Amino acid sequence: MVAAGRRGRGGGAAARADDTAHTGPSATVVRLRNRAVATLGDRLRRVHAIGVLALQAGLAAALAWLLAHEVLHVAQPVFAPISAVSTLAASVGQRLRRTVELIIGVTVGVSVGDLLLAVIGTGWWQLALIVALAILVVLFLTASAAVVLQAGATAVLIATLSPSVGHLEIPRFVGALVGGGVALLVTAVLLPLNPLRVLNRAARPALDLLSTQLDATAGALAEGDAGPARTALTELRQNKDELRAFIEATQGAREASTLSPVHWRERHGPVARYAQAAEPIDRAMRNTGTLIRRAVSLIEDGEPVPKPMPEAVADLAEAVRLLQRQFAVGHEPRQAREQALRAVGRAGHAYREGVGFSGAVVVAQVRTTVSDLLVATGLTQDVANRLVRRAFGELGRSADTNPDG
Structure with a gap:
């Protein structure tokens, strides 16, 4: 009886193990499939919610490049589409402010970079000084993180590329104006939000x-x-x-x-x-x-x-x-x-x-x-x-x- 009981219990365990071997993987597959469907649904909803932003960014980048290159004849108009996308990346309701901040940051970075380059020249310690001073000037004027970022990035470009690329400050400033302006044009007129x-x-x-x-x-x-x-x-x-x-x-x-x-x-x-x-x-x-x-x-x-x-x-x-x-x-x-x-x-x-x-x-x-x-x-x-x-x-x-x- 005991042996039979043991065999019964062992058989039950074996049966359960056999059931698990057959049902376990399929249950896991079902759970993974349900999770994948849920995740796919979340992703599709996210794409639907920000789809207009993607269209706005693509259109603004293309128009900014065309305007800077074909109309204003900027040789390498890379800053214009970057500025346009940067403006559109701001939260809805902050884009006008982002454009103003972009222009302020670029202006400070260009001004500080050009001034110090003329006085102290180029080099690693000059780069450090130019970036630090540009950020300090911006912090004195405003506490905006976006302005600080633009001023620091522009100062880096001026300090590192100006010696080899002449008149870099002009396309950088024009790019900020064109990119920000085109971004506002796209959001206000071409693809406005409801x-x-x-x-x-x-x-x-x-x-x-x-x-x-x-x-x-x-x-x-x-x-x-x-x-x-x-x-x-x-x-x-x-x-x-x-x-x-x-x-x-x-x-x-x-x-x-x-x-x-x-x-x-x-x-x-x-x-x-x-x-x-x-x-x-x-x-x-x-x-x-x-x-x-x-x-x-x-x-x-x-x-x-x-x-x-x-x-x-x-x-x-x-x-x-x-x-x-x-x-x-x-x-x-x-x-x-x-x-x-x-x-x-x-x-x-x-x-x-x-x-x-x-x-x-x-x-x-x-x-x-x-x-x-x-x-x-x-x-x-x-x-x-x-x-x-x-x-x-x-x-x-x-x-x-x-x-x-």
Whole structure:
């Protein structure tokens, strides 16, 4: 029996080993294939997102070379396409500034390099002195890393190549002007970015994060389960990348709508509204963090949760979604305002039904977050506060007969 048992166990182990030999590699292949598909999808999305940048860079480099070589007759116009690509490599919204920095850096590098070469000549220690002095002069004028890089690189070129290549400073300076100017021409006129699309792509993750965590918190309050709210709080705290991308996109959208004649009409309309929303949305996310933290305490402490309270939080999540959708199509976000004020009305009714300490804070944070969202829709802070106070009182009192506020 024992032997049989051992043989049985041994046979089972052998069978498992045999199964592993047959299924293990295929399972590994499946996992690798799934990972490769996921990676391929990520790569394709990345290419799609920056495909326009690649086209802009290629076009700008070609035009800069043609202009410098064929029109201005620069013999070796290598600096022009380099300057064009360098300008386009800057973040969207920083390209005009990058062009100015490029020209300043080249000017300082050329000036310092030419001056010192005439006085101290060439050599390894002269190179060190020229580069160090060029960087120090730039640091005195500005703290921009881009200017420092351009000044140092130009000083190196002047100190090392000027003895063998005459008048190097002229093509270097012309290259900076031509490359930067062509890069701006490409982004503003030939292949302009759509500022609303730039904003939508950057704002969507931040607003999705906010609405999703508010929905999770509303569910946690309705079910009396603090777990989803704790998870929502953790997720919301990891929002720095989304907010930074959104803020950078507002700069890019302003630049695109200012430089591009195609989008001039949008700079005082949808783009301006959308761009001005970044700061109040940042505040709304921070106030939502306090709301969720207090919702966790409310549930854990066993405080009363009036039915309108989770409904108010769910209404707030819907207001964020409406804000995103209406901004995306360039519409005045009136529906988002109405939905946000509906959330305040339900919060007022919850307060009158009776809440504990943490519940009162949740209600207060609903009011504060709605005020932030109203400012994000383009209202002034005073008007937003007045509408919130009115909705909290009037809609709260009428909630029995009109649940929609």
